[in-house]
Amino acid sequence: MVELVHRVKVFVYRYREQAPDYLLLRGAGHESFWGPIQGPIGFGERLDTAIVREVMDDIGVSRPMDVIDLHLPGRWVLGDEEIIEWAYGFRTLPEHQRLRLSERWSAFRWATFNEAYPSLELDTDRATLLRLHSMLHNV
Numbered sequence: 268m269v270e271l272v273h274r275v276k277v278f279v280y281r282y283r284e285q286a287p288d289y290l291l292l293r294g295a296g297h298e299s300f301w302g303p304i305q306g307p308i309g310f311g312e313r314l315d316t317a318i319v320r321e322v323m324d325d326i327g328v329s330r331p332m333d334v335i336d337l338h339l340p341g342r343w344v345l346g347d348e349e350i351i352e353w354a355y356g357f358r359t360l361p362e363h364q365r366l367r368l369s370e371r372w373s374a375f376r377w378a379t380f381n382e383a384y385p386s387l388e389l390d391t392d393r394a395t396l397l398r399l400h401s402m403l404h405n406v
Contacts, residue, residue, distance in 0.1 A: 269344065273308040274352045275317045276341075276392075278399050279326070281361045281377070287403050288377040289396065290359075290366075291386055292325070295373045300388035303395075308353070318355050326375070327367030333358040337398050341391050352391075356399045 279290035291301040306321040308314065315334065323329050335356035342351050366375055378386060380400045387393045 269347055269349045272348050272350045274305060274350060275308055275314065275321055276352050276354045276395065277304040277318055277322055277357050278337075278355070278396060279304060279322065279328070279357045279359055280399070280403070281359050283361050283377075286379065287400065288379060289383040289399075290326070291376050291378055291383055292368075292372045293374040295371055299373065301376075301383075301386045302389065302392055304357075305352070314353060314355075318357060322357055325369045325371065328359050331357045332360060335399065335402060337395060337402070339395055339398050354395045354398075356402070 280287045281290075282288075290303075292304065293299050293301050304321050304325045306317070306325070308317040318334060319329070319331065322331070333356075335358075337354040337356060339354045340351060341354070342349070344350075368375060380396070384393055384396055387396060
C-alpha cells in the first residue's frame with residue numbers, strides 16, 4: 268500500500284529596484300544544494316497555513332506581502348510513498364535581509380533570476396522558478 272504525502276515548496280522573493288530577487292537556501296548536510304523552502308503539510312492542515320508555518324520555521328518571516336499559487340504540482344512515487352508537492356511564491360519585504368535560519372539550513376543568499384536559475388540543482392525547481400518569474404513579469 269502506498270502512503271500519500273503532501274508537501275509545500277515555497278519560493279520566497281522580494282523586489283529590489285523593480286526586479287525580483289529570489290531566496291536560495293542550502294541544506295545543512297554535506298551533499299546539500301541550493302533550493303527553496305520545503306516541508307510537509309500536516310494532517311488536516313490548510314495549504315496557506317502550511318506555507319506560512321514553513322516560512323516562519325525556516326527563516327523567521329511571519330507574514331507574506333503576497334502568496335502566489337504557481338499551479339505546478341509535482342507528483343511522484345518514492346518507495347512506498349506517493350509525494351504530491353504544491354509550489355507557491357511568497358513575497359516578503361525588501362528589508363528582510365537578516366533572516367533567522369533554522370538548523371535545517373546552513374546558508375542563504377538572495378539572487379536575481381539569472382543567478383538563481385542555474386544555481387538550482389533540480390529540474391523541477393528550475394521549472395518552478397521560471398514559472399514564478401514569468402508570472403511576476405506578467406502582472
